[in-house]
Amino acid sequence: MAEQAADSPVRRRRGRPRKGESDARERILAAATEEFGENGYDGTTTRSIAARAGVDPASLHHHFGTKADLFAASIDAPLRPDIAVPEILAGPREHTGERIIAYILGVWESPTVRPKALVILRTGLGNKHAAPLMATFLRRELLERVAASLNLPDAGLRADLVASQVAGMIIARYVLQLPEIAAAPVDELVTRVGATVQRYLFDPA
Amino acid sequence: MAEQAADSPVRRRRGRPRKGESDARERILAAATEEFGENGYDGTTTRSIAARAGVDPASLHHHFGTKADLFAASIDAPLRPDIAVPEILAGPREHTGERIIAYILGVWESPTVRPKALVILRTGLGNKHAAPLMATFLRRELLERVAASLNLPDAGLRADLVASQVAGMIIARYVLQLPEIAAAPVDELVTRVGATVQRYLFDPA
Numbered sequence: 001m002a003e004q005a006a007d008s009p010v011r012r013r014r015g016r017p018r019k020g021e022s023d024a025r026e027r028i029l030a031a032a033t034e035e036f037g038e039n040g041y042d043g044t045t046t047r048s049i050a051a052r053a054g055v056d057p058a059s060l061h062h063h064f065g066t067k068a069d070l071f072a073a074s075i076d077a078p079l080r081p082d083i084a085v086p087e088i089l090a091g092p093r094e095h096t097g098e099r100i101i102a103y104i105l106g107v108w109e110s111p112t113v114r115p116k117a118l119v120i121l122r123t124g125l126g127n128k129h130a131a132p133l134m135a136t137f138l139r140r141e142l143l144e145r146v147a148a149s150l151n152l153p154d155a156g157l158r159a160d161l162v163a164s165q166v167a168g169m170i171i172a173r174y175v176l177q178l179p180e181i182a183a184a185p186v187d188e189l190v191t192r193v194g195a196t197v198q199r200y201l202f203d204p205a
Numbered sequence: 206m207a208e209q210a211a212d213s214p215v216r217r218r219r220g221r222p223r224k225g226e227s228d229a230r231e232r233i234l235a236a237a238t239e240e241f242g243e244n245g246y247d248g249t250t251t252r253s254i255a256a257r258a259g260v261d262p263a264s265l266h267h268h269f270g271t272k273a274d275l276f277a278a279s280i281d282a283p284l285r286p287d288i289a290v291p292e293i294l295a296g297p298r299e300h301t302g303e304r305i306i307a308y309i310l311g312v313w314e315s316p317t318v319r320p321k322a323l324v325i326l327r328t329g330l331g332n333k334h335a336a337p338l339m340a341t342f343l344r345r346e347l348l349e350r351v352a353a354s355l356n357l358p359d360a361g362l363r364a365d366l367v368a369s370q371v372a373g374m375i376i377a378r379y380v381l382q383l384p385e386i387a388a389a390p391v392d393e394l395v396t397r398v399g400a401t402v403q404r405y406l407f408d409p410a
Contacts (some may be wrong), residue, residue, distance in 0.1 A: 040245070070211065127331065163383055179344075
């Protein structure tokens, strides 16, 4: 880690990393998800994550900064909303709600992504200190972009209502595993929940 | 604790307790909420709860049975859905969605109830073992009653969709505290989210 980028580690991670660096980043993110899952937010240290990833603590700090930055990055990793959200918002307006739900379910239905995403969600909701990080992530990556695309006086509340239904669907299906919503085909949820999201976005107040 | 009721502790707690018993029950429930909040579900024992409540462990088991029973009872305590849900479902059908949201927000807006309810919600969502208990509670107290009142082939999925929006609203407003939904007046949420619940319940599929 001889080189030092001029911009901060947090901003830096938004760009596409080079090859060798990308391996270390991925190992660190995987280790972070495991540590947060096993020991919770409070019981995890950047040192324990670095040890599990087999990297130097200095390398971890170079890539991710603080524990809070690392938790925020581990939320980002399975979703890459910086790529998806602009695409979703650019499509035909009358199906925006359905595209949002189809995208979210597409991510969560992936058997490689879901276990990691579940750990992050449990950590983010179960802990007083992690919840604001998850809220900041949602606001920055999803809600502000959705609201900006709406051009309505109550765009902020509309975006928050969308987030409430998306979060609730994920929790009901994957965390609480309520039987009927857990067993429902993806297409059925895209139609029914997508209609709710569509109304929150565009219906007259 | 000389007397032993014929029915189990778990069934027994559904009735109205007598005066002296009611104090012990309330102390135990308050202690349980504090212990779950401080130490999480895994870090809490019935022994630690009994010690904090100043009661004999045998008394705790008499009232509540196991740790899982006690967690389930601590979910019940702030809500008393056994009283509220039948009333909500009995009112005029065209405002059922609004009544559900008004009731839930009425409970959560109470400054004495909210801190306890938050602890229970964090514990229930943040822990692998507590989540099924919370799901069972929701199913037994809310979803099955709502579904039974609908008399539709997809009543179970409709009830789960209602639960997803209710859970998501609570999380967005009180756990993540997304700014616009956290600042919204209760009446505004009753109208907007109530309309979603109403559609999940009664709209043609």
